[in-house]
Amino acid sequence: MLTIWGYPFGVSDAADIVATAVLTYYLLLVIRGTRAVQIVIGLFVLLLMLAAAPHLHLLVLTTALQFVLVGTAVSLPIVFQPELRRALEQLGRGGLFARREFEDPTDVERALAVIARAAVILAHSRIGALIAIEQSTGLREFAESGTRLDARLSLELLLTVFSPRSPLHDGAVIVKDASLEAAGCFLPLSENVVADAHLGTRHRAAIGLSEQTDAVVVVVSEQSGHISVARTGRISREIDDEDRLRNVLLACCRAPRSRRPPRPHRRTTRSVPASELANPSA
Numbered sequence: 001m002l003t004i005w006g007y008p009f010g011v012s013d014a015a016d017i018v019a020t021a022v023l024t025y026y027l028l029l030v031i032r033g034t035r036a037v038q039i040v041i042g043l044f045v046l047l048l049m050l051a052a053a054p055h056l057h058l059l060v061l062t063t064a065l066q067f068v069l070v071g072t073a074v075s076l077p078i079v080f081q082p083e084l085r086r087a088l089e090q091l092g093r094g095g096l097f098a099r100r101e102f103e104d105p106t107d108v109e110r111a112l113a114v115i116a117r118a119a120v121i122l123a124h125s126r127i128g129a130l131i132a133i134e135q136s137t138g139l140r141e142f143a144e145s146g147t148r149l150d151a152r153l154s155l156e157l158l159l160t161v162f163s164p165r166s167p168l169h170d171g172a173v174i175v176k177d178a179s180l181e182a183a184g185c186f187l188p189l190s191e192n193v194v195a196d197a198h199l200g201t202r203h204r205a206a207i208g209l210s211e212q213t214d215a216v217v218v219v220v221s222e223q224s225g226h227i228s229v230a231r232t233g234r235i236s237r238e239i240d241d242e243d244r245l246r247n248v249l250l251a252c253c254r255a256p257r258s259r260r261p262p263r264p265h266r267r268t269t270r271s272v273p274a275s276e277l278a279n280p281s282a
Helices: 011-031 036-052 059-079 081-093 105-124 156-163 201-212 242-252 274-278
Strands: 001-003 008-010 129-133 145-151 171-176 181-185 218-221 227-231 234-236
Touching: 008 011, 008 242, 036 059, 059 242, 105 129, 105 156, 105 218, 105 227, 105 242, 129 201, 156 181, 201 218, 201 227, 227 242
Parallel strands: 129 171
Antiparallel strands: 001 008, 129 218, 145 181, 171 181, 218 227, 227 234
């Protein structure tokens, strides 16, 4: 039997470490692609602050963080309810080790061009559409509310999905890299007070998703035929030109995928120019 730092280390200890590592890997696979990743990062930051506060003699902060962590521990089963349910389902199907293939950036740019082209065609036909483009924050929980497709994105597929006779045309489609992940999805409506009277349910859903995640959402109005883009809780003015829409999407989706998503906006929603939407710091 080996001895490490004065402690005996045997086969059972090695098995214990391997089992713990496998369990941790399972948990990371379960929360991958969901908003739970940001929650876990926030908990990790709180734990670091709690560990550092006593050494810095921050007694009030230490006490406050202890109460916060106790409350967080009680609410964790509620917060992670979708992830826990998904973990049990995947464990029963044996699909926890499914690997994800990352797309070529060229394919992603081509997919954005397809989205821009489809939006213009749908706008000219006065057919409503809602297209959510996933960024660093996963949209899997919203994709599960619709019909999973996992199909290669194409112009024909988008036009077919949003055809008035299609059973999936009323919901949103979620685009992940260069694939159409799901269609007929339900998105959260914005809680903000929408001042513009022309903004309907699709626009509120687009703003609501962009408030909770860093997704870029393309909206085609069925009534007016105008195209708008929602990002970071704001929605652009009407974009009717295909080249301009493609450039806006490229600018909005060009940010590094690992960048932290912006904080949700809780102010009254306003329409902004497309250039400001693509560059929020402007």
